[in-house]
Amino acid sequence: MENNLSDKQIAMLKEYFDTFKDSNSGNITLESLLTIMTCMVPMITEGAVVKLFTNFDYDRKGTLNFNELIECMKQILSQADPIEDFSREFKKFDKNKNGFITTPDLRRVIINLGLAFIDDDIECMIAEAEAEAEAKDGRL
Structure with missing residues (x-):
């Protein structure tokens, strides 16, 4: 995918991944992806996250590994306007x-x-x- 994540974004994703990964599979579940997306892309809908999860769960095991999470985030962050999203969310708080x-x-x-x-x-x-x-x- 053309859009690359910054080193800071990758480090943040790694921290989220390590925090929310399942102890058995070592991967994240849909529920975990919803939490991560809420933190990183506050305006995203649950339906959009479900669709992303389905699209990037390449092995169809119901989990995402770290590389799948990276690809997922590349897609979603390339579509987001972080300044607009941040401003809107900031006003809520x-x-x-x-x-x-x-x-x-x-x-x-x-x-x-x-x-x-x-x-x-x-x-x-x-x-x-x-x-x-x-x-x-x-x-x-």
Whole structure:
């Protein structure tokens, strides 16, 4: 496929893959792909994910290996407008409509996505983001 993923995107996919892979098969299931897609492409529909899963489950075992996941993501990310998607999703979490997401907002998003982070992980993400942000008050 023509569209290549950046090293950062591949590393992120590898982290998601390792987090969500099935301990028996070493691959990810449709349910896991839905979670990954929700994180990376928030505007994607469940139907679109099911179709992608079916298209890239080459061996028809009901799972995707890492290479199949990469090919799947190449296709979907080549069709996405990440800036538009990010802006739209950001507005959903910007409860005060002031251009910032607070630490509690980020914590709620992470919990709603079903991601297993401890509070220290969330605080670390906030601290990293704040290092590059204009505000230094717990808002992103």
